[in-house]
Amino acid sequence: MPSKFRPLFNHSGLPKRFTFPFDYEPHPLAQQAAKEVMKDLRNLTSGIHNFQDIGKMFGVLVAYDQVGNLGYLAAFSGKLQCGNYYSYFVPPVFDMLDEEGFYRKGEGQLNQLNEQIRALENDPELRCLKTHYNRSLQDLEFELDEAKANYSTRKTVRKAMRKELAHEERVFELAAVKVAHEKESHYQQYVIKKIKGEIKDLQAQRTNALLPYQKHLKALKEQRKAKSNQLQQQLFEQYNFLNAKGETKNVLDLFGGEVPPAGTGECAAPKLLQFAYQHNFQPIAMAEFWWGNSPKKEIRKHWEFYPACKRKCEPVLGFMLQGLDVDEDPRANIKVKEALETIYEDDDLLVLNKPTEMLSAPGKIAVPNVLDLVKTNYPTATGPLLVHRLDQSTSGIIVIAKDKVTHSALQRQFEERTVKKRYEAQLDGELSTKSGKIELPLRVDLDNRPRQLVDEVHGRPAETYYQVMEVKDGKTRIHFFPVTGRTHQLRVHAAHQDGLNTPILGDDLYGKRADRLHLHAAQLTIVHPKLGEEITFKCDPPF
Template identity: 35%
Template structure:
């Protein structure tokens, strides 16, 4: 592949057969034309995605690397002769460079600010390196090595104390009730006496002797045993805090330093962007050219506006007489720390920086006809305020959070209904991308607020169904484990008795078959990945098809977790709604 040129033949990425067969639309990049008010759209197609994935494979064969993950984009275009070609772009800087051979050029600006830009970029790079150094200090690794051992010891001690408590509870019950049942004492003693008179005499004597025995002392001893267990836990916690606390203090200090550096970096970036945004000029397909500052007309414009893949690609196409056909933005390199960006996954235009420019950038393009999607989302219930759907596995609830493959439930319904109604669908709660089942969307703001409050106050009752990779020995019970989102291992959640928040799930066995257990799950709390972690850590087996917490490597096996039922109060009718779906596995 020749990295010197900027426009590539489409056949550098896909075969001629694929060009003919892969034009299905999977997502639309959209914007409102500032002149006409029309909703303009540019599709992402399977062909564009294949081009992007082919680029990924080509990059892996070269020395192309990034310090951290990077958003990349490809745009399929037609040249003046009607031939299909590809241009590609990266967001921001690529390893400190804004111009790289083979990639579309940076949007041109005023040369007068070039010197100030270079100096600021050097400062920003120095700050970035200092942040990376602080984030990789050995003490963070030390903390991660020590903390799990404390968790293990604390958990084992709690098991021992729970067993002791069960014995104490039985003894306490015996001591409190034996003095209230003299007839029982008489009967027991009588069985061992020879004559009736002797039985009565000895039973009476034994009863009064028992009354003289200090039962209160026995109860006091049990109380002291309970306090001893509590004290043991406190001592263990204090001992480990003496080891962990110095590390936590130092980590917190470095985190504060990191935050200060990030604030400093943000301030420098904003100053630079304020200068650059007055100089950066975008051109659309109508031939209009405007600076980013005048185009947006805002007092504050987010840092990086105009530096993302989408503006670079569309500006380059418009100024080089290329007609866009389809576009795809995707993540390349190391996944982001919070798990929101994953290599090879596709993403929509960023909400803060790209979306406000989309209407202007797409102005002058022909209207793209929508392609009917093969997969529809079943509607369970709908009225003028509420929409309840059966979300399929593999589809996000909301765009812009988590690992995006294609569009979300929310964005799909917004696209379908924009031209038909004034509804602004808003998802009230979330289901993991791989989880299927009932999802509620609000059509009005007051409906959204009311339903959100019901979820926050735990008034909404949910029932899930799952299949576990193993035989659960307990037919029913309650799982209560503290869950913590460790910033170093996100998006995974972990059980942590020091930092975790309480999470409770009721479970009931439904069926055992072929070495697997079908369960009914009723979450009381709504922690991230709660059911998935509870099944693994609380019951000992992962949910079937769980690639994050289990050992499933087969992408063809879905996560066997389904939100089957939900009960809530309708925000406007005040009636209780109980809705069900059929479990698809």
């Protein structure tokens, strides 16, 4: 029995199927294993990673070993501060940190090339050459600007003088002045042409002087690129994943020949399954949890369970789980009521109460959605057209335009942020503040759509005002007044540590699952496109 495998005792029962990794409630067996790892982490974390700075995702895999003993394996995602190998955790699929391995040696060669490139770019002689030519060019360009300005000024003066002489009919003087003016003009044009020629010659000299450096720099960069591509290809060749059928597939094949995202295969789940298959273990259940402080951009809570990431893990785990009897994706079997409650209707627009878990518009899977259902009821209308959308899990007011003119007018109001919106929510915790404003810029998490990240550099501005209505029994009822309308804006602003640090009850992406997401679009005020009057729609939350 490998030392990584630890027995599980006094369990209450086995799951019927293996865990669907992208949306799950941890089975009690996996929770039991995770709690044991959490208990051990209190003693293990000293010196191996600074969890106060930034935490880590850990995973557990409950399995039978080769002789039928029930136990669990543990792993961490990525690398811990001090490396890849710890007696408590399964090893990586491939150890990039092995000092004797090709990757570390290749990294060393790349670092040497980087140093050579930096040294050449900062070469004192090269910098001196550039400075000399740049200053000379600046001087000539200044002379050229002065010559052009002088030519323009004198041209105006000459024109005025000839006009005055012609007006006074001083014929002989005018003839002499024209000759003098023509000579002056030709001379000034000659000066301008001469300076332009000097600039062109100097630029050619500069190009010739810099050419040896540029050739050397280009050769070094091409060498670095070739080495980097070779190293990347060699690295991909090491990531060959197993599945429960005993089959093997390379990471490039799993991503259809495209370059996999950085860190693919380094998450806890692939490490655990790879180790289990290599040692003929039978996987039973799995769970991943966060330990330590949250990253600044993401929302991660200490001790809480999280699904596997999608962009890096979905192709890999999709293959590795083949041969196991896996739970169905619970998202594919969400039950929603197809009846849509009408809040308001006239000849131009329709206002509905969208149920929770119903899509606003058609998605990848053919399931009931607001737009299709409305189209069925209005087959001859030039619309209907969605004016805005609500997240799938959010219920409440959604506006439909019956024609394109109304749609355009209403969309303009949303774009110009003149629409007044109020959402009602229940937070999974008690807030001490009564009201305030949250400004956290958001962008999509490319590795884990549709989750959003807080990103001060690349995020789009997102602004929310809030008012606490009631704090009771560990929950907070709150009104949100979003100024912008970013995806998951209220959910992230509620859950993020720099926001309210208290997730919305039932938020399975940024908090904990419950009976539903307790977020409801309760009030909306627009200017009616035809009536020109402000109109407010209200819809009480069902929670």
